[in-house]
Amino acid sequence: MRLDQFLTRSAGLSRKQAKIAIRGGRVTMAGQRWKKTATHVDANARITLDGEPQALPGHRYLMIHKPEGVVSATTDSEHPTVLDLLPAADCADLRIVGRLDRNTTGLLLLSTDGQWSHRVMSPRFHCPKTYHVTVADPLDNAALQTLRDGVLLHGEKAPSVPASVEPVAESQLRLTITEGRYHQVKRMLAAVGHRVVALHRERIGDLALDPGMAPGDHRALSDEEVHRLAEPGNG
Structure with missing residues (x-):
């Protein structure tokens, strides 16, 4: 991190204010005054501004x-x-x-x-992510069971890890996965013949989206x- 960047975060200065402070000799690092704004800041550096110690939030x-x-x-x-x-x-x-x-x-x-x-x-680390999925056509039990068992995605060599599947309506389900493959939810539904028309992530681990937001x-x-x-x- 540059010295001017450090000061913008530690002291709440704008980048312009940080540059002026450094060039004005108001900043020390390890007891020495530094007047070059692009000076690299070591992770454990002791930095002061006008004699006051600075630390990152x-x-x-x-x-x-x-x-x-x-x-x-x-x-x-x-x-x-x-x-x-x-x-x-x-x-x-x-x-x-x-x-x-x-x-x-x-x-x-x-x-x-x-x-x-x-x-x-x-x-x-197998952190589960839960999605509310809406597809274009009604889902049958065979498609739901295939998702639960693990499905081979287009272009992949190994099937997806078995998912938790909860029907919500005839064209909606709640799907929980522990992987993070590219466009995984849409590709999983495509593999069982369904096109996703709406996708909403409800939860990561046991942290749910705040309902008041x-x-x-x-x-x-x-x-x-x-x-x-x-x-x-x-x-």
């Missing part, structure tokens, strides 16, 4: 209710991104934890903590929610 963890038409990316030239839904000051270093397709809605997590994000979304809303996770999601099995 702790990691941030957010839940967002992703609306339809918004992409799970930090930048996009054609479509609004999930970061566009947040105040600009809240976006620094946030990364998306398990992307959703542009037209998929529901629970999306964002965090600055890469290790936690990996723990939540890596298939090796409208599309586009976000909130911080509680410490208990953060720790629970990182536990083995994730609920």
